Amino acid sequence: MSFNSSDTPSSLYSLVDEHAGGLLAPWIKYSRSSGDYSILEEYLDTAVKSYLYNGGKGKLVSISELVKRRNKQRNAQLGALRRKKGRGKSGPNILDDINQDRLDASDFLKALKILDGASARGMKAFKYRELVWDIEQRGKMGENLLHICLLHNTADMNELAKQITTTVWCPMTKELCTLLTSTQSGLSPLHQAIVNEDVGMVYFLCKKGADVHQRQMYWGELPLSFAACTNNQVRTLLSRVNIMYNMLQDCFRLLRAFKADPNMTDTNGNTVLHLTVIHDLPEMFTLAYSSGASLSLKNNLKLTPMALAARLANKRMFSLILECEMDIVWRYGNIVCKAYPLLEIDTIREEDGGLNPNSVLANVVYGDKSCHLDFFDGLLEELLERKWEAFAKRRLFQSLFGYLWFLLVFYIAFMTRDVIESYVPENEDTLANISSFDDVIVTVQHLAHLESGRHDALQGQCHLWKYTESRKQMLRFCCEMLTLLAVVIRTTKDVVDMQQIGLKRWWIAISAFPEKVLHKAAQLILLLIVPVRTACFVHPVMLLLDNVMTIAVVLMTTMHFLFYCR
Known part of the structure; x- marks a missing residue:
């Protein structure tokens, strides 16, 4: 991978370059072999801090500014017809007239949220992002030194990443790559560790304060969902399936141990369970459900995980969700009586008796895929038979x-x-036979005859009345x-x-x-x-x-x- 593809090389790559070389590479090797990290720590404390805002304390940057930089970087790679025109207007930036170096970080952040109109839920509506690494001294893709180390994913680079986080600044674990390409836009160190399947690094970053609810690009977006979705992507690329499953499931369990909420929704309203249905991951679905994920939450399309499985014609995930929601009423030997809730399955709502257009049955009946025919067995088949006997037969007849x-x-x-x-004309000679009148009388009689003919024609046009x-x-x-x-x-x-x-x-x-x-x-x-x-x-x-x-x-x-x- 080539990090530095820009015309002007960044001085960042003098510390660690694309070949895992640079000024810091020999010192991390020396520190690992000798066990003496004092020289490396001193070097990080002096050389690396020049790349940071306020000596590592961080700085708030407007998200609109980050978006402008991202679009500028993308437009440089796109043709003229595909470039973003930037028609929108950005509001005033409160930070332009504030010296953040002289203010207390926590008090300033609280005041800024109030002034900016952020909600009580915090960063979801907050228009500013806290950055530690100077945005002007980043790499081509917007990466900082910590991102470069995790991109290499070697033993030396992972150890260097830990030393950077421990020695220089912990807030770096929450920082996003702001200018990465479209396939990696918004990648955080925690997301990178999940992609690397490095359970130890995930644990280390969480211990150092990494935000387990930090949003990222839509490949899971949230770290917990990201771990579940990565399961599908890596399964396609690697042959070590069983080992990979265990590692990613360990990452998932580790994030749950650090209070990652499985019911938190992403931009599209999808929870972890929705994403496992989309990517067809029954093992991750079972793990997420057993760890407390809810089956009743709906996404922006008003679909529960079960309804989403029906919409996507995924019979395997539908059957799995059905088994999770069933209750066993009684057993007698090999005979089992099961009860299934019909709340999201039937088209009739229990609350008001209205129709539920997003129910499982509606998605299957009106589905446009041939795989939807596979759903008409078992529960749905029995449900349709009951509907036929209850009212459908009577309504049809x-x-x-x-x-x-x-x-x-x-x-x-x-x-x-x-x-x-059926029109029989009258004798037209009745008036014509009278020839003893003068011309005036004949003319009047002729006009009366014409009017009578017009009346008869009109009666012919409207005979249906x-x-x-x-x-x-x-x-x-x-x-x-x-x-x-x-x-x-x-x-x-x-x-x-x-x-x-x-x-x-x-x-x-x-x-x-x-x-x-x-x-x-x-x-x-x-x-x-x-x-x-x-x-x-x-x-x-x-x-x-x-x-x-x-x-x-x-x-x-x-x-x-x-x-x-x-």
């Missing part, structure tokens, strides 16, 4: 009978309507009213369903059945026929449009019968 009734009255209304009116001329048309009127009533009832029910389960979920439910989509579209067309028929007097094309829409409804409604033939 009610829907079928309602559809058949709607189809019957609609077909009667369709078969009793006339496409055009004639419901009282025969019993057939009265039957059509009754069936059309019943059809319209059925459409209004069904549409109202659909609107209620949309409000209960959400428009997106409702659309996903019906889009799985094209026949049902056609039937819903037919209902909307039936409602549109009413204003079209009302406007029949506007133009003859309205009658044609009425007929075309009615025929389309017949075809689309008939297709819905295929839904019940599945």
